[in-house]
Amino acid sequence: xxxxxxxxxxxxxxxxxxxxxxxxxxxxxxxxxxxxxxxxxxxxxxxxxxxxxxxxxxxxxxxxxxxxxxxxxxxxxxxxxxxxxxxxxxxxxxxxxxxxxxxxxxxxxxxxxx
Amino acid sequence: xxxxxxxxxxxxxxxxxxxxxxxxxxxxxxxxxxxxxxxxxxxxxxxxxxxxxxxxxxxxxxxxxxxxxxxxxxxxxxxxxxxxxxxxxxxxxxxxxxxxxxxxxxxxx
Numbered sequence: 001x002x003x004x005x006x007x008x009x010x011x012x013x014x015x016x017x018x019x020x021x022x023x024x025x026x027x028x029x030x031x032x033x034x035x036x037x038x039x040x041x042x043x044x045x046x047x048x049x050x051x052x053x054x055x056x057x058x059x060x061x062x063x064x065x066x067x068x069x070x071x072x073x074x075x076x077x078x079x080x081x082x083x084x085x086x087x088x089x090x091x092x093x094x095x096x097x098x099x100x101x102x103x104x105x106x107x108x109x110x111x112x113x114x
Numbered sequence: 115x116x117x118x119x120x121x122x123x124x125x126x127x128x129x130x131x132x133x134x135x136x137x138x139x140x141x142x143x144x145x146x147x148x149x150x151x152x153x154x155x156x157x158x159x160x161x162x163x164x165x166x167x168x169x170x171x172x173x174x175x176x177x178x179x180x181x182x183x184x185x186x187x188x189x190x191x192x193x194x195x196x197x198x199x200x201x202x203x204x205x206x207x208x209x210x211x212x213x214x215x216x217x218x219x220x221x222x223x
Contacts, residue, residue: 042118042201042213043157058210090156100145100164103211105156 002026004106006091012112013081021076021109023091031094032074033103034058034066036087043090049074081113116140118214120202125220126192134187134200134217142207148176148187149201151216157201161187189219197221 004025013019025032030051035043045058049068063085065077074093078085088110092103117139126132138146145164149157163169163178163185175188187200199216206212 040215042215043203043211044213045210048210100162102147102159102162105158107156 006106006109010110019078023074025093029093033092034076035090083113086113116212120214120217123218131190136185136202138183138204140204140206144205146185147203150198152198
């Protein structure tokens with residue numbers, strides 16, 4: 001079982017360009033999440049999806065969009081990248097939004113915007 | 115606002131015991147999680163507490179006091195591989211995780 005995969009592993013992007021970070025899980029989890037992790041800060045939630053067909057905004061959604069067309073995939077799109085979006089991006093999934101179900105994380109995408 | 119506080123860095127000796135504290139102020143409480151994150155890797159789940167008390171899992175234990183907004187992660191018989199960052203996260207009233215910045219644990223021989 002692969003768990004959660006993310007692509008690409010790393011990317012250097014020119015400011016103003018668009019990019020989609022891919023995330024796929026094979027655990028049939030209902031909920032999926034996108035976080036960014038910056039030095040000295042905790043993981044910050046960008047967007048989430050509690051089930052296929054629904055999405056919601058997290059703590060830092062500006063400049064990002066997501067879609068959840070099916071259970072397995074949850075892509076994150078930067079429409080026009082800015083240097084402040086330089087970060088490590090983690091996708092995660094969990095079996096349910098409630099109870100004690102922990103989140104499982106993908107390996108991350110390291111994005112540099114120049 | 116919501117806030118999770120944990121020490122930035124701690125140092126301990128191989129074979130010893132270390133306690134990593136976490137205090138929180140959140141809008142609602144639906145459980146507290148501890149994750150381990152090695153440098154350059156993804157966080158991995160360690161423990162979950164929703165009721166007051168101690169949860170033991172091998173060399174790792176986690177304690178929760180909801181009235182004090184306080185938790186700690188206790189690591190026993192430290193090994194070099196335990197060198198990592200330890201992340202405290204609280205599930206709030208919206209069932210979203212609020213994360214601390216993490217505690218970097220350095221293990222010395």
